[in-house]
Amino acid sequence: MTAMQGGEGIRVPDGAEIVGQVGGMPRLWVSLPADEDGFIGMRCPKCGEDFRLHNDDYEGLPESIWCVYCGLSSHKGWFETVQQHDRFLVAVRDFGAQVALRMTNGLSPDGEILFGGRPYRPQPLPPIDEERLVRVRNCGSCRLRYAVFGQHRYCPACGQLPAHIVAADALDAATDRLDDLTRRTGAEAKALREQGVFDQTRTDILIALVSLVETLAKAIDGRPVPRRDRNVFQRLEPMADRFVDAGFADLRQRVNEAIWQRLKVTWQQRHLLVHNDGVVDSSYLENDPTGSAKLGQRLRISDRECRQAIEDTRHLCAAIAALKTP
Structure with missing residues (x-):
């Protein structure tokens, strides 16, 4: 749990970080823990089905990816699972609560945000518990590692197979x-x-x-x-x-x-x-x-x-x- 410079007293839990500013407001980053096999969850916002991407390959993906099942092409940030959304929500709510407290009460002499007379402590981020993998695939064209839970027609990076x-x-x-x-x-x-x-x-x-x-x-x-x-x-x-x-x-x-x-x-x-x-x-x-x-x-x-x-x-x-x- 750290108080980040530029966050003006705001503390974030382990797994979250304040990374710069956007429009004068601190930008919050929240980690996505991988499962025991090194994959992170994806859920299509259109068909609602789950698939996974290997954590080591995620950052190298283009901004827009495909759903492996229905072929929806959209920004990879929209392919969040329920557990990931809950994790983001906890971090954002805690962040917002501290901003509100800071606006109302200001900072203590020690530069901390107080709640009930005590330094505010954010709650831990909820863990992500994924079900075991069913089938892991390597794209023959781009070598992307991904996991599926049903018949699929698309590579997340290349599109139609x-x-x-x-x-x-x-x-x-x-x-x-x-x-x-x-x-x-x-x-x-x-x-x-x-x-x-x-x-x-x-x-x-x-x-x-x-x-x-x-x-x-x-x-x-x-x-x-x-x-x-x-x-x-x-x-x-x-x-x-x-x-x-x-x-x-x-x-x-x-x-x-x-x-x-x-x-x-x-x-x-x-x-x-x-x-x-x-x-x-x-x-x-x-x-x-x-x-x-x-x-x-x-x-x-x-x-x-x-x-x-x-x-x-x-x-x-x-x-x-x-x-x-x-």
């Missing part, structure tokens, strides 16, 4: 979701299973796999898609044919045959889950002739099947990202 980076992040996030469910045990796991969380999570992941491949393929292809073919990138064989017709390599030759066949089944499962409540039809049986599913049976995706689909999709995304413009 390349499609293949977004796809890789989404696949990692899908695996993390399965890992989180695997860690649930006992009564908690039983309750989640009864609520359908396990089944729904695997279904959501399978549906998301097709969407992320579609986004990546569109970015690599780069050509306008006629309305009649608007879903071409949601279907494996037509997607591969479209790339071949444009002079790209044949994805079917770039992906292991066994993986390609499993992907065809995964894509058909996604179709059933979206359009037929997961009920097996004749088209599905044609794509999975050696499977155990029966006509009219409702699909249930196991943890093993879901993880295999993620890894197969990872191979497909790598093959798509490696396609060279003809």
Whole structure:
């Protein structure tokens, strides 16, 4: 706790400092403590979601940064968390109280601000207690270290990420979701299973796999898609044919045959889950002739099947990202 020169008797707690003046008024600086991994919290003022930036990289950032989730571009000072705001508020209120006391009572002979006949002592700044990190990322372009708590599309410094980076992040996030469910045990796991969380999570992941491949393929292809073919990138064989017709390599030759066949089944499962409540039809049986599913049976995706689909999709995304413009 110090009385800063230029602050005329004002004391500030540890973690705050008076740094010069603005418009004749002292300028107050408040520290942002990093978490145990060296990251400081950020909260988007638009979507309200949290992410983190490594403390060592923060000062080197441009004045305007991006929200990693929604892409809002704004001054980095607006990305404050609730805990940071409370910390600022305590410092500012204490500062304001001392200014008011000084205006009312002046300073003591010792140059101190008095309250109730005693030297004023500011209250300590509240600590910042962040939840543990989920996933740490390094931007491939600027090397910025940041942490996310969900699927993201932007680097805080560079802006929109390349499609293949977004796809890789989404696949990692899908695996993390399965890992989180695997860690649930006992009564908690039983309750989640009864609520359908396990089944729904695997279904959501399978549906998301097709969407992320579609986004990546569109970015690599780069050509306008006629309305009649608007879903071409949601279907494996037509997607591969479209790339071949444009002079790209044949994805079917770039992906292991066994993986390609499993992907065809995964894509058909996604179709059933979206359009037929997961009920097996004749088209599905044609794509999975050696499977155990029966006509009219409702699909249930196991943890093993879901993880295999993620890894197969990872191979497909790598093959798509490696396609060279003809």
